Amino acid sequence: MKKYDFSKIEKKWQAAWQKKGTYEPKLKSAKKPFYNLMMFPYPSAEGLHVGNMYAFTGTDIFGRAKRMQGYDVFEPIGLDGFGIHSENYAMKIGAHPLKLSKISEKRFYKQLQALGNGFAWNERLETYDPEYYKWTQWLFVQMWKHGLAYRKKQAVNWCPGCKTVLADEQVIDGKCERCSSIAEKKELEQWFFRITNYAERLLNNLAKIDWSDRVKIAQRNWIGRSEGAHIDFRIDGHANHLIRVFTTRPDTLFGATYIVLAPEHELVKHLRELITNYDDVQKYVKEASLRSEEDRIAENKEKTGVELKGVKAVNPANGARIPIFIADYVLSSYGTGAIMAVPAHDERDFSFAKKFRIPMKIVVRDGSVKLEEHLTEAYVGEGRLVNSDKFDGMTIEDAKWAITKFVGGERKIQFRLRDWLVSRQRYWSPPIPMIFCEHCAFNSLGEQREMPGWYAVPEKDLPVKLPYVKEFRPEGKGESPLASVSSFYKVKCPHCGKIARRETDVSDTFLDSAWYFLRYPSAKNKKVAWDKTITQKWLPVNMYIGGAEHSVLHLLYSRFVTMVMNDLGYVNFDEPFTKFRAHGLLIKEGAKMSKSKGNVVNPDEYIKKFGADSLRMYLMFLAPFEQGGDFRDVGILGVTRFLDRVWKMGQRVIEKKRARSDEPVVRALHKTIKKVTEDIAALQYNTAVSALMVFMNEAESLSVGKKEFESFLKLIAPFSPHITEELWTALGNASSIHRAEWPKFEAKFIKEDTFDLIIQVNGKLRGRIKAPVNATEAQARALAEKEIHASLKGAKVRKVIYVANRLVNFVI
RNA sequence: GGACGGGUGGCGAAAUGGCAGACGCACUAGCCUUAGGAGCUAGAGCCCGCAAGGGCGUGUGGGUUCGACUCCCACCCCGUCCACCA
DSSP, X not given: OOOOOHHHHHHHHHHHHHXXXXXXXXXXXOXXXXXXXXXXXXXXXXXXXXXXXXHHHHHHHHHHHHHHTTOEEEOOOEEOOXXXXXXXXXXXXXXXXXXXXXXXXXXXXXXXXXXXXXXXXXXXXXXXXXXXXXXXXXXXXXXXXXXXXEEEEEEEEEETTTTEXXXXXXXXXXXXXXXXXXXXXXXXXXEEEOGGGGHHHHHHGGGGSEEOHHHHHHHHHHXXXXXXXXXXXXXXXXXXXXEXXXXXXXXXXXXXXXXXXXXXXXXHHXXXXXXXXXXXXXXXXXXXXXXXXXXXXXXXXXXXXXXEEEEEEEOXXXXXXXXXXXXXXXXXXXXXXXXXXXXXXXXXXHHHHHXXXXXXXXXXXXXXXXXXXXXXXXXXXOOEEXXXXXXXXOBHHHHHHHHHHHTTOEEEEEESOOOEEOEEXXXXXXXXXXXXXXXXXXTTOXXXXXXXXXXXXXXXXXXXXXXXOSOOSOOSSSXXXXXXXXXXXXXXXXXXXXXXXXXXXXXXXXXXXXXXXHHGGGTTOSSSSSOHHHHHHHOSBSEEEEEGGGTTHHHHHHHHHHHHHHHTTSOSOSOSBSEEEEEOOOEETTBXXXXXXXOOOOHHHHHHHHOHHHHHXXXXXSSOTTTOOEEOGGGHHHXXXXXXXXXXXXXXXXXXXXXXXXXXXXXXXXXXXXXXXHHHHTTOHHHXXXXXXXXXXXXXXXXXXXXXXXXXXXXXXXXXXXXXXXXXXXTTOOSOGGXXXXXXXXXXXXXXXXXXXXXXXXXXXXXXXXXXXXXHHHHHHHHHSHHXXXXXXXXXXXXXXXXXXXXXXXXX
């Protein structure tokens, strides 16, 4: 009997598939296109994480089954190699990211190859390839041209230790991830994309896409739609100054006993003449800007703030003069940066008012709230209005809009979503393709009146190549390292031809990954970002799989970019991923894998020791794919044993090809076909594998014929592609099993003609009998059973429940 | 604090209103073997019992039902993400 030499078999078939183009669909002429995609990884020179392998295997199995079911499956692969991860790693080990990227690329592709996935290798792409980021820049230019890219000043994270701007991801618990200095806020001018223009559409479209609920919910929360009103408060004695607030509770307006502005609110400066304690106010504003995220979190409940003395606001509902505060619990970036505070009915306002001894006024109550009551917490429940003049007695819902109207306010929908900050003062990313010309700015000749002097790099000049900069570390001036490379930033103005300055910030890596799925089918096209006909054929992506940690950012940005491209006529759909499923997280022996714990699974070792086929099947078997699971070294043995048995069964079939299958084998097979087919479609790989094992247990000792064994092999093929290909070929098949037709089950083999009828007494199992045909017979036979008699103990049967083909339950 | 996911043998898990623990790991006994991280056979939720058998059992407490791991209510614990969004 031939020995199962997995490492030889796996290498052999990987080479053969590549050579034959087994997994390369005909991109132009495919009849049943199916775009099967896993989020591309960001590589590090340390190599592929087993978590990546887990996700890739799960995606590949889905694609392989689809391919065998007659689809032209396109399953591309590439690397998200630009960005902070790679850059930080390069800094850590003191190498240049450009050099490192070449090393990681080689290593990643080698590892992915060894896993035996059905990738379309010809269309691979890397985000740091100028042929790719040329189009990332082109995308930026389109955004600019259509008014969706703009610059504005905003507070960003600043590390005083490293003297650089940090991305949100680099601020861990309010500290710089590298030097642990406490991050501060600093005002810098940045590039933004107007994703908020698409807030409503991003929200509404969720209804029409087939995505995991948890991801949809996360997006819905992130977009955060609130219905409320804008209401203007006058400043007493100064009619020209208005404070506009956003509130979701206009019904509580009569209970607004003070106003709070965000520390950055512009009115603070405008009112400086009137504010008698302006020094204190300024001091607070400065402190607030220095306060770290950490402090804010720690002080969650402990509110701070300063009253603007010398000014009062007027409550438009009842004319009351109320104090104005600034406090950092009000955010300048949400709503109008100002709120009306109703301490009796808002928890945050309540704790602030308590600290600053501001009066509270109850304006909503139900039976349990007494008007004279001294509140111990804000009442945020349902009820009817009180203390609100003619609105007394109204429900909250009715009063909201009645009061808004009464004070001349405006109904307003507010989103929590902010515009997308796309500039980074870093190195390892695509340069932002913009040029600033002082001369044109002076002459107000900019393409956009709001931003004079700014021009996009003409499309024929793309890509703006990222120059090789030896000192790629951020220097600490709040600028990208590119700002010290004069050969890079000194350019001619595309408009007037005089010397101008190129933008030296680079773009957020999320922009790279927000459109890569559009590029894949056209990866080799040098003329356009994506070919229209091919895109129409292959997109949107039919099945997208990835980590739940990308629930908001990546998935939201991709949807946004697609919608913009749809509006501009570049694609004919407005959702990029028809179906999305989040895979679970792989942990190791109960703990999250991390280098510091030293429990990171190195997939190469396992492939070497057990084979890719075993590793793949084990990863899928250990837990439900969408839930994630626990990798245990010993666990893989069960799967290797199973594959050994498959191999041995295969050798027996090969030796006596003419053998026919025993009847129970045929029945077991059809049951297995049904189960495995359904489980793969639902990504329930763990139970699919167990069904394969059940079949083996049932069939192993019986005679298995070639036909049935081949069907069984096909069911295993998506999980363990090499061993199945080897056996399939040894059985005399000329073409690949991975392009063979998926088996179909026949109902006649699945129908059970005998079954056990369960007998219960008061819902407890008391016995079983071979199936009778109808209720009466079932009852009679059940009652005749000795055990049943004993259980009934002569008691009177009050009721009999009979469930056909299942059970009879006597209630006593 | 919020949203979401989860809590079932020694362990990974299955069952989504009807036989709890499929499948696998680890374990025990036996066979085979010079040997075994190999193979084969059998056993195995817990408690009592030599056994037959009985009792208990899906985080906790309550409810609905002839019947609940499954549905409803309240709570506890773990994980992930978000976090003063007015």
